[in-house]
Amino acid sequence: MIRLEQVSKVFNEGTVNETRAIHNVNLNVKEGDFITVIGSNGAGKSTLFNLIAGTYAPTEGKIFVNDADITRTPEYKRAKYIGRIFQNPLLGTAGNMSLEDNMTISHKKGFKGLGISLNSRLRERFRKELEVLDMGLESRLKNNVNLLSGGQRQALTLLMMVLSRPALILLDEHTAALDPRNAAKVLELTKRFIEEYRLTAIMITHNMANAIAYGNRLLMMDAGEIILDIEGREKQDMTVEKLVDKFHAIRKKEFENDEVLLS
Numbered sequence: 001m002i003r004l005e006q007v008s009k010v011f012n013e014g015t016v017n018e019t020r021a022i023h024n025v026n027l028n029v030k031e032g033d034f035i036t037v038i039g040s041n042g043a044g045k046s047t048l049f050n051l052i053a054g055t056y057a058p059t060e061g062k063i064f065v066n067d068a069d070i071t072r073t074p075e076y077k078r079a080k081y082i083g084r085i086f087q088n089p090l091l092g093t094a095g096n097m098s099l100e101d102n103m104t105i106s107h108k109k110g111f112k113g114l115g116i117s118l119n120s121r122l123r124e125r126f127r128k129e130l131e132v133l134d135m136g137l138e139s140r141l142k143n144n145v146n147l148l149s150g151g152q153r154q155a156l157t158l159l160m161m162v163l164s165r166p167a168l169i170l171l172d173e174h175t176a177a178l179d180p181r182n183a184a185k186v187l188e189l190t191k192r193f194i195e196e197y198r199l200t201a202i203m204i205t206h207n208m209a210n211a212i213a214y215g216n217r218l219l220m221m222d223a224g225e226i227i228l229d230i231e232g233r234e235k236q237d238m239t240v241e242k243l244v245d246k247f248h249a250i251r252k253k254e255f256e257n258d259e260v261l262l263s
C-alpha cells in the first residue's frame with residue numbers, strides 16, 4: 001500500500017554539514033503489515049517517517065500510495081490517511097481542551113468533513129470507547145487533557161488516531177517517554193487496536209525484544225539503509241542475540257545504540 005522506490009534524503013547538501021540521512025531505500029509496506037523498526041542512533045528511522053508522512057520531500061526517489069505517486073503531496077494532505085504518534089505524549093492532543101472536545105475533533109476526521117456536534121449520544125459513545133483503555137477516563141470527559149498522566153495521554157492519542165481509521169499509522173518510539181508499566185500498557189493497546197481494526201502500522205522502537213515480539217515484520221536500519229527486512233518464520237525464531245549477531249555480520253561493527261542493548 002505504501003511503496004518507497006530508491007528514496008534518498010540528504011540534508012544541507014553541498015555544505016560542510018551535509019548529511020546523507022537516507023540512502024537508496026526501497027520498501028514495500030503491504031496492507032495489514034505491522035512492521036517494527038530498530039536501528040542504531042542516527043540510522044535514519046525518524047527521517048524515514050518524515051519522508052513517508054511528507055514532513056520532508058526526498059532528495060531522490062519516489063513514494064507511492066496504492067500506486068498513486070505522492071512524492072510531492074504535502075504533509076497536511078497525507079495526514080488524512082496517515083496517522084502518527086511521537087515520543088512526546090504532549091504532541092498528540094490539545095492539552096487546554098477537554099477529552100470530549102479532543103475526541104470530537106478526531107471523530108470529525110473519521111467522518112471526512114461531515115458536520116458533527118457534541119451531543120449526549122456522542123458523549124455516550126466516547127465513554128464506551130474510553131472504557132476500552134481501562135484507565136478510568138470514561139468518567140473524565142470534561143477534564144482538560146493536560147490533567148492526564150503521560151501514559152493516559154498517549155493512550156488517548158492512540159485511541160483518537162485509531163478511531164479516525166487511518167490507512168497507515170506511524171509510531172515513533174511512542175512508549176519511550178513512559179514509565180515501564182504505562183509503556184507496557186500502551187504497547188499492548190497498540191497491538192490490540194492494530195489487530196482489531198486491521199491497521200497497517202510501522203513502529204520505531206529502541207527495544208529489540210519488543211521489535212521481535214510485536215508485529216509480523218522487522219526492519220533494521222543503519223547509516224540510512226535498511227540492512228535487514230525479515231518476516232514470517234524468520235522473525236518468529238529471532239532472538240535479541242541473533243539480531244545483534246546479524247548486525248555484526250552485515251556491518252562488521254558494533255551496534256551503536258546503548259538504549260537498545262540495555263533495554
Ligand SMILES: Nc1ncnc2c1ncn2[C@@H]1O[C@H](COP(=O)(O)OP(=O)(O)OP(=O)(O)O)[C@@H](O)[C@H]1O
Pocket residue numbers: 011012019020021039040041042043044045046047048
Ligand atoms: N532536519 C535535519 N537537518 C539536518 N540533519 C538531520 C535532520 N534530521 C535528521 N538529520 C540527520 O540525519 C541522520 C538521521 O537522523 P534520524 O533522526 O532520522 O535518525 P534516527 O535513526 O531516528 O536516530 P535516533 O535513534 O538517534 O533518534 C542524523 O545524522 C541526523 O543528524
